[in-house]
Amino acid sequence: MVNVASGALSHNTGASAFSCFVHRNQENQSADMTFILLGFSEYPELQVPLFLLFLAIYTVTVLGNLGMIMVIKINPKLYTPMYYFLSHLSFVDFCYSTVVTPKLLENLVVEDRTISFIGCITQFFFACIFVVTETFMLAVMAYDRFVAVYNPLLYTVVMSQKLCSLLVGAYSWGIACSLTLTYFLLELSFRGNNIINICEHAAIVSVSCSDPYISQKIILVTATFNEISSLMIILTSYVFIFITVMKMPSTGGRHKAFSTCASHLTAITIFHGTILFLYCVPNSRNSWLMVKVVSVFYTVVIPMLNPLIYSLRNRDVKETVRKLISTRLFCQLKNQKNQSDEVIFILLGFSEYSELQLPLFLLFLTIYTATVLGNLGMIMTIKINPKLHTPMYFFLSHLSFIDFCYSTVVIPKLNLVVQDRTISFTGCITQFFFACIFVVTETFMLAVMAYDRFVAVYNPLLYTVVMSQKLCSLLVGAYSWGIACSLMFTYFLLTLTFCGTNFINNFVCEHAAIVSVSCSDPYISQKIILVSATFNEISSLMIILTSYVFIFITVMKMPSTGGRHKAFSTCASHLTAITIFHGTILFLYCVPNSKNSWLMVKVASVFYTVVIPMLNPLIYSLRNRDVKETLKKLFNTKLSCDKCKARILVISFLRVLGSLEDVLGYFAGIPVILTEYGYISIIRNRFTFYGSLSQFLGIEVGDITVDQQVGAGWATEGFLQG
The missing domain is CATH 1.20.1070.10 (Rhodopsin 7-helix transmembrane proteins)
Structure with missing residues (x-):
């Protein structure tokens, strides 16, 4: 299984060694070589809904895991080995999610889904550190639960002595596995553009131009060892926990002992259940969609679930969160309300x-x-x-x-x-x-x-x-x-x-x-x-x-x-x-x-x-020349439109006026009266003004005539032009 061999903390040693590996093998790779991440590109109608969904999940992941670390840091009651391991589990989940999810979100909203060779290898390297570290972090937490149930009085003393060595061991093994797997990936040759689903081991070696046999065998052996050894530690711990709990005389004691393990059991069931499911999926084209969906669950959803599981099912964490809300935030809001009033x-x-x-x-x-x-x-x-x-x-x-x-x-x-x-x-x-x-x-x-x-x-x-x-x-x-x-x-x-x-x-x-x-x-x-x-x-x-x-x-x-x-x-x-x-x-x-x-x-x-x-x-x-040209075009277009509107308005006005005067002349019926009262001279002066206005607006005088004649035979086009 390809996704198991990924995961843990990026120490300076691992990062520098990784950098050396990259530079050593970079010369063997083409400068123009890229990977194209298909993701869910075959479902274009789902791109926006998936982006919003994964963005919401990532937001909850970041807030949940960083919130868990803050809660444990704030409450002195949670300064125990169990919560110390839990804070590191939250840190690993946050880092793993941050390595994978942002690139997934980017590919859902951009057309160009390419990632450089170095970018893809770097993502695999850090993801591998955090996944392997989380695998053994859960195993260490199972052993921690065994010590807490088997010897509760000396639990803090016993685990405090082993705390650093267990943590350093989990992180160190994660870095060692990631360096090994990345090294053998860098030994392969790649050319041109390579289409893959995500930057994980099986997808990368599938587009290699050289024989990936050694790299595949290395990851198979490493992933199998990691999965079996971590599961053996977990199963052994819980077998002894079960035996110890069943020997307890009181029902209340057994219930309390089992409740301390409930959150951890839920977390390891989801984590290792997903891994074993991926092991069982046949390697065929028909199964790629299922693999992608399960991989998304493994890389995006699980880091979000862990803080929710430990906060919803853990009494100490819930009490701390309630106290934070009631004492700090509530009082702060109350003080702000008082301050806003006073x-x-x-x-x-x-x-x-x-x-x-x-x-x-x-x-x-x-x-x-x-x-x-x-x-x-x-x-x-x-x-x-x-x-x-x-x-x-x-x-x-x-x-x-x-x-x-x-x-x-x-x-x-x-x-x-x-x-x-x-x-x-x-x-x-x-x-x-x-x-x-x-x-x-x-x-x-x-x-x-x-x-x-x-x-x-x-x-x-x-x-x-x-x-x-x-x-x-x-x-x-x-x-x-x-x-x-x-x-x-x-x-x-x-x-x-x-x-x-x-x-x-x-x-x-x-x-x-x-x-x-x-x-x-x-x-x-x-x-x-x-x-x-x-x-x-x-x-x-x-x-x-x-x-x-x-x-x-x-x-x-x-x-x-x-x-x-x-x-x-x-x-x-x-x-x-x-x-x-x-x-x-x-x-x-x-x-x-x-x-x-x-x-x-x-x-x-x-x-x-x-x-x-x-x-x-x-x-x-x-x-800026481009902006100035655009503004000039906008201004000229606007001016032209305003001029057109003015022309239409004047034409309409003059036509209406001509029609009214036509009616007036018809009912008066006496051109002599019009002449006697100076009406014609008034009309002449009026149309002289209209002619000037028409020339200003660029309107032909003929445009304002109606049926080539306005009025009762005296206001013709020729008359207007005269």
């Missing part, structure tokens, strides 16, 4: 300059209007023009969306025209939460766009192909990190205590201003945001600088001056945007934290939060 923030803004309130209001209203129109206009422009449906403009449309959202979160609450400058506790925290999401996301969106420019300059012919493969993952990464940072910062803000009325010497609820009025010690919150903000700024700048260094080197190697100018021009808008954005951030970093610098901080913050979201669409529209 605590208010007063945003001072520029209130000390009362004579500037109206001019500032008009200025910021103009800027916000330009921001909304500019960013939404940029999104619409990119959406309308098929020529702009490239990764560069896709990222640009998301940058415009972020700028629009960030501006909308901040500017409407600037408090320039009202006397009451208060904002509730909940409102302030909410504003900070959303503003933080969009700022962090924009930071990394600009970094992603720098990498995009590097690919466009370095490999222009394959630019669209290369970036299309990474489009979703880069976008999801930027947004996810923004949300994660915002959640973390907001959580630590919510742990602080605030009292009464608090004056914030700013026009927006930002972190430094909020923690400065806290009644409790904000040390942890300040350190968290300092470390995170520094990491975000340095990492994003490193990506940008590295990308532009390679861009500069690539451009300087170009033989023609025109090529260099064109390459630099594609980066000009982005360079301008990142210079303004990061220049403002670094300026705010450098401003000393004193009362005298508050005005400077406020002005820089206004520029950062109000002006920059307006500048980005202007920069990209004024300095």
